[in-house]
Amino acid sequence: MKESKLRAVVIGAGRIANDAHIPALKALAGRVELTAICSRRAENAKAMAKTHGFSHWYTDCEKMFREQRIDLACICTPNQSHGPLSKLALECGAHVICEKPLSICAAEAEALYQCANDHHRSLVACQNMRYDPSIVLARNLVERGELGDIYYATFTYLRRRGIPDWGGFHRKADNGGGCMCDLGVHQLDALLWILGNPRFESVTGFAATHIGNRKSPSKDDNKPSSPDGKVPHRFHPSEMDVEEFAAGSIVLENGCRIDFKTSWAVNLPDERNIRLAGTRAGLCLPEDTVFSEYAGHQADIHFPTTAEARLWNSGHRDLILDVVDHVQFGCPLPIKPEETLNVTRILDAFYRSAVEHREIRANEIQ
Ligand SMILES: NC(=O)c1ccc[n+]([C@@H]2O[C@H](COP(=O)([O-])OP(=O)(O)OC[C@H]3O[C@@H](n4cnc5c(N)ncnc54)[C@H](O)[C@@H]3O)[C@@H](O)[C@H]2O)c1
Numbered sequence: 001m002k003e004s005k006l007r008a009v010v011i012g013a014g015r016i017a018n019d020a021h022i023p024a025l026k027a028l029a030g031r032v033e034l035t036a037i038c039s040r041r042a043e044n045a046k047a048m049a050k051t052h053g054f055s056h057w058y059t060d061c062e063k064m065f066r067e068q069r070i071d072l073a074c075i076c077t078p079n080q081s082h083g084p085l086s087k088l089a090l091e092c093g094a095h096v097i098c099e100k101p102l103s104i105c106a107a108e109a110e111a112l113y114q115c116a117n118d119h120h121r122s123l124v125a126c127q128n129m130r131y132d133p134s135i136v137l138a139r140n141l142v143e144r145g146e147l148g149d150i151y152y153a154t155f156t157y158l159r160r161r162g163i164p165d166w167g168g169f170h171r172k173a174d175n176g177g178g179c180m181c182d183l184g185v186h187q188l189d190a191l192l193w194i195l196g197n198p199r200f201e202s203v204t205g206f207a208a209t210h211i212g213n214r215k216s217p218s219k220d221d222n223k224p225s226s227p228d229g230k231v232p233h234r235f236h237p238s239e240m241d242v243e244e245f246a247a248g249s250i251v252l253e254n255g256c257r258i259d260f261k262t263s264w265a266v267n268l269p270d271e272r273n274i275r276l277a278g279t280r281a282g283l284c285l286p287e288d289t290v291f292s293e294y295a296g297h298q299a300d301i302h303f304p305t306t307a308e309a310r311l312w313n314s315g316h317r318d319l320i321l322d323v324v325d326h327v328q329f330g331c332p333l334p335i336k337p338e339e340t341l342n343v344t345r346i347l348d349a350f351y352r353s354a355v356e357h358r359e360i361r362a363n364e365i366q
Helices: 015-026 042-052 061-067 079-091 106-118 133-143 179-194 314-329 337-356
Strands: 006-011 032-038 056-058 072-075 095-099 123-126 150-158 200-208 245-252 257-263 271-278 282-285 289-294 297-302
Touching (some): 006 015, 006 314, 015 032, 015 042, 032 042, 042 056, 056 061, 079 095, 123 314, 133 179, 133 271, 133 282, 179 337
Parallel strands (some): 006 072, 032 056
Antiparallel strands (some): 150 271, 200 245, 245 257
């Protein structure tokens, strides 16, 4: 057990750092010291340090880890840097909370958890959606066996138009993939957690981009980003080389089948839900309604308890608190390595399937 304050750093000075990680760390002021912030652009790092009270700011992570003793690193940078930065932080002795997705490559995720083990440090993927009250309700109901065995499930997260137009979300070099590893990963992780982290047998994936790569007169098309990140990024359709729509199926080892679809852009209405069909009852989220039978009749049971208003960043607050409790008091890890490895293996299989136009079986993924 560690009684002194945890020395925390934040890597990346963008939206999620500013709106979720830093407020969560500041809320733990008695237990966490904001040691340093590192971002590629000096003016951002400097401004964030001043605004939020970090003692130091850097543009070079290696230098920061050399100069500071760090207990906890929050990695809030674009996806493709998650692996290298997590590795660096772990090797330098920090526990790591890394934004989702930790990786879309199973081999990389395996190596990262091995690195965490070797250095006796914890690595946690920031799957904040697990703290959503609907997801917690579903997990409790499934764990208690109230729905029976789940034999079919779906997850859907469709944005009719909602391609992130800041940072490098739409570029493979920065983000690795598109909506599947941005939105889909949240629901995939939550659903597998609800189901008790079952292993998968096969994945069939489909990915498409037809809207975001079209030149749009309403966008400022004349300012592509600079690859070194020194010029603030503007969305540029010609750079869009990741999927804006993803769909597919996952067959689990226990026989359950999951169908999914997710988008940043699609000519369909916005939709966001998870559905579970069990042998005793079904469940629809976010309506929080169980479809069951009572006294020989079909009966719908609605759970009003989850309607409480929550700030969008509450999940980050709760997750970061759990990780700090884990580091300081040895409380259980909120997101377990085997769970994130399972998610990563499915993402890896999804992307391979989408490229190779065939079903990918679990034994093909390392
Ligand atoms: N969990 C969630 O609900 C949630 C929500 C939004 C974003 N995210 C994730 O957070 C990450 C960042 O998203 P964002 O919206 O904050 O992006 P952003 O573009 O606003 O911020 C990224 C920041 O990282 C900095 N950066 C890039 N490469 C760096 C490097 N090598 N070293 C140091 N700094 C570097 C950039 O300069 C920028 O300040 C993404 O992985 C995204 O998927 C998660």
